[in-house]
Amino acid sequence: MDDLGSNTVALDTANDVAAAALQTDGLGCHAGKERLRSAAEAAGMSETLGQYAKDYPQGPHDQPQSMCPAFGSLRVGLRMRRTAMVLSGSACCVYGLTFTSHFYGAKRTVGYVPFNSETLVTGKLFEDIRDAVHALADPETYDAIVVINLCVPTASGVPLRLLPKEINGVRVIGIDVPGFGVPTHAEAKDVLAGAMLRFARLEAEQGPVQAPRAPRAGKPxxxxxxxxxxxxxxxxxxxxxxxxxxxxxxxxxxxxxxxxxxxxxxxxxxxxxxxxxxxxxxxxxxxxxxxxxxxxxxxxxxxxxxxxxxxxxxxxxxxxxxxxxxxxxxxxxxxxPISGRVTLSGYEGSELLVGRLLVESGADLRYVGTACPRTRFSEAD
Known part of the structure; x- marks a missing residue:
């Protein structure tokens, strides 16, 4: 199992397996953000979590109470043609995410690679994910397969980066979207969209790529x-x-x-x-x-x-x-015109645009709340 990378745990005896399983069981969604984050850093995820902290800084109110952030990435993928979505996480989390996705109109299957404590700590979960990706990689059906690690696999360091980048012409993208690393589902949309843009950019730098379905505009x-x-x-x-x-x-x-x-x-x-x-x-x-x-x-x-x-x-x-x-x-x-006092709150980052319009319309706007961080692109608003 050396080819699975340094995050794989070598277990010599049945007692070791049992002990590791008991320890891992404590790292469910109920374990708390700090413990999950510490486990992820110990498992080699510091670089990923550090980038998330830079990209999605948390404000004075910390992480908002909202749905699982991974829903944002899942929603982006489910709205794309010829894209397969696969989740790796606790069964309760996967159930909630698939339920919410279909509630919002998704009409596609969501793949799921189940695990238990033993497959998690021995590296078998990664092998199962790899096998699932190979089974799905049909170029007649898919352009891309996206695998999303939820909290527990991320905290355990399941190395999606070691998945093949392409199988039979089907792109494979693995991302980690833990609730203890990505604050909101709005920002999780960026996690997957950015990963896809990076993959496409590197493809375009290598040579000709498939033309978009819509005809090219005659203007910039x-x-x-x-x-x-x-x-x-x-x-x-x-x-x-x-x-x-x-x-x-x-x-x-x-x-x-x-x-x-x-x-x-x-x-x-x-x-x-x-x-x-x-x-x-x-x-x-x-x-x-x-x-x-x-x-x-x-x-x-x-x-x-x-x-x-x-x-x-x-x-x-x-x-x-x-x-x-x-x-x-x-x-x-x-x-x-709008007269009266307005309190504005939202979560998608466009609240300042709405606030700006309210002020121009004459509203007495005293407060604008958002779940998203301040960035250089929101300064003008």
């Missing part, structure tokens, strides 16, 4: 970062058209080959500001990233300016776009 595109409603890209695209630009794919994408289209852009609009891993990949590809969004009068003016500058749009074109859009926005806000 702006990739949109963050989940949004179906009408949003069309409305943003209409604004971009005034700048001589077009809306590109939305990340997280709905299909693997859309990732190539997202990377092939003039700039990126970080509509949701907490996608730290995705931003890192876009910037590694040499793409400028612009924060905020075209919301309200002042927000739209600032966003058009920032996008125009990032894409070297002529000054007269930027000013013409503002003159076309801003008077109508100002008139609409004036026609529907």
């Amino acid at each position: 595109t702006i990739s949109l970062l963050g989940e949004m409603f179906p009408a949003d890209p069309m409305q943003i695209g209409a604004m971009l058209d005034l700048l001589g630009l077009a809306a590109g794919p939305v990340t997280p994408t709905r299909e693997w080959r859309e990732l190539y289209g997202a990377l092939d852009c003039a700039a990126v609009a970080a509509i949701h500001p907490f996608y730290a891993s995705c931003v890192r990949e876009f910037e590694s590809a040499g793409r400028a990233v612009v924060g905020s969004a075209p919301v309200g009068h002042d927000g739209t003016a600032a966003w058009l300016e920032a996008i125009g500058v990032a894409c070297n749009v002529a000054r007269e074109t930027i000013d013409a776009a503002k003159n076309r859009l801003l008077p109508a926005i100002k008139a609409a806000l004036s026609a529907a």
